Amino acid sequence: MRQKIKNKIKQISLLTLPLFAKMVLLYSFIVFIILLIVSLITVTSVHYIMERSIEQDLYSSADSTLEYLNASGSIDSAVFTRSNLQPFVNLQVYDAAGRLLLDNGPAHSIKNLSDRYIDDAIRSDNAISLPETIRGSETGMFVYYKKWKSRDNKTYYLRFSRVPDKENAFISLLSKQLVASVLLSLILTVISGMYLTRKSLAPLSLINETLKGIEVNKLNQRIIIPEAAKKNKEIQNLSQSINQALDRIEYGYKQQQQFISNASHELRTPLTVISGYINLLDCWGKNNPEVLDESMSAIKSETDYMQQLIERLLFFARSSTGTLEEHFAELNSANILEEVYTGVLLIADGRKIVIQRNDAVSIYAEEGSIKQMLRIFIDNALKYTPAGGSIYLSCEATADEVCFKVRDTGIGIPEEELARVFERFYRVDSSRTKDTGGSGLGLAIAKYIAKGNNARLELESKLHEGTTVTAILPRYYKKKEHSQESNDLVRMDDHTRMT
Template identity: 35%
Template structure:
């Protein structure tokens, strides 16, 4: 059992090119053996059948001779070619005619090569009646030549099989290496790729085969990994940047308190208030990061319930109007839609987008909301008359910590995670979110969410 397992392990540890060659050689060997066996059997069958046909012809000729000439004499051998076939004609009393066949000579000449008892033999033994006399005819022939031919054929086939297997092994190694060459290139390229250098790509040939398809898939995977690492690196940098400021502020006020604030009530109150503000900002930032982490890991749990979307939009608009009286917030369409979804998450998305629109719209500007029912979805457009977003920035506004250059200031407030959270919520609800904008004219954020939660 151990020996068997070791053999299997040895085969498993071989390179793919060796495995392919061995499998190819084994299959070809089996095919050659089967073909050789069938060929030998067919040739043997044909030779045997031919010998029987010849003996039948000889018997017919002897029968005709006996019927046409009586009494029987040695002239039969002059009239009919018997060859190395043994012939014996007898009646019930004695042997009338018997040839001393060549087999007796062959037996002496070839006694080192053949044992006649082991050779295949063809014979016929029949009785015929001529003018009241019954004759027994015996024909017998050993297939010495045929046996010799079959032995030569077996030797040649054996030799050709060995040559074929050798050629199969050599050609198998060559073809397997050639076929697996693209895989070797893929392997070498993969070895050169590292986390610090994901710019390399595997060369893809023009032929549309499985290996090129694999190369394209790996290139796509590497591209996604590169994009993911770039975003992760940017994300880490942005988090560090966002946390550095409040930590520096807190540290500054702690030092201030340590030096002068112990006995100065005004400095103490100012320091405490600033520390509270910065810690609150850090808390909000960490909660937002925690939400995004849950969304990334599919751990965000939806609490679906039935609710009227138009009533939810009315409530959000009323609350926003109370907090932002310097902006005009209205809607041009708010269709009555009964939804089954996570009400709180949809409300959070609406608040994020509306607050973001207010943030980048000057006082007195307009934020317009339009909600309409489609077949299986509801579509919500939130349009503002703000500063707009450059075209080159639109694809990135839903990325974490991303701010377009014109709005990347502390004066606007926020952490740069609002739209990223909105997109995460919409994605969790199996919806879509996108933006359209023109600098100086405003921005439109569109949302499509299934009416029935999935």
């Protein structure tokens, strides 16, 4: 039974309510608290003002009565008409024995034949003085006392009182009106809040329904906000952000699909060639040395090509799960270019490779990837430079940057193709053969490497004149500690070595 009650409580919990209901309840609660506080302040303020007004009436009545008595010198009933008593103020006059002499109270009210404060003062022979401030009795009556002596030296006690019946009735009525107003305001707040909140959150329902309908094959759908909802900047900004995110997702998905399609195509071609040569060997090439040599050479070539392609595909797969920056270190630019130059001399194959300039400065990057990037540039230059051509390497340092340049005297790239050569699997039409064009992944890998090393790439080319690729990295300045000035930035000495 207890468990059922807990389940029921969970079902009606605020956490299960829809968003608009939570907002309405929260808004209504805040409005209710504000109205309640305002009502309490109003009632308290009115009550305080009325009390001060009653006290002022009693003070004024006492002053005017004493002024009259001092002028007349005796006590008589004329004091009620000539002493300018304030309305609703009652005056009782007691003699030195504490007996009531005069009273202008209503005939139906109970007469105060004696008063305990006056009696205490008389019994103590005025050792206990009368209250100096206005006192509110248990019945809510306000009382003020004054002592007066006549010309014949008789002592009288004056008791000024006021019953705040009208004031209490007004405060009671005001309290009821405020309670009714608060309840009515709360009901109106809930009703209007539900309407306005539903209307304001209506675009969110549209966004939700649109997102529910977006699938892998429907990534082109976008959120369309009605004109009336466009005035809501928050909703408009949210829809724009979601649409922009969908644009990026669609672009990435299309890139992925294109990548898979291109990779499948690139892998299918060598597999087809290998399969064809295997069938050729199986049919009649086993005993034919020429066919056997040709087939083995082709299979080896296609296998090497597939190995390179798979390695580059794996590079992109690995690059999405890590960062090159984790392996950054201070590197000497001249050493990097020299090592790359030494490694590519063996594959020059009739092309001349020359280091024109090699500045030795510091860079902060990942060594292996920088070398791989330069090898990709040189490999492309070798592919598109005919035998007898030249490839020029250089490392040029400025005050802020280090530029690695690879320039060839090859066939060049058409100007309209320059913007696309860094795309995956893209190859210029004039060189779409595996003998020269490769897989089309090299420059895409180089672009990724440059981005991971905080570098930027520049490409210049002219048909039949050659191509220049430049990788620009920020120069690195090391902090050193000195005996006089610590933590100063010291620029490393530059020295240029020509090769």
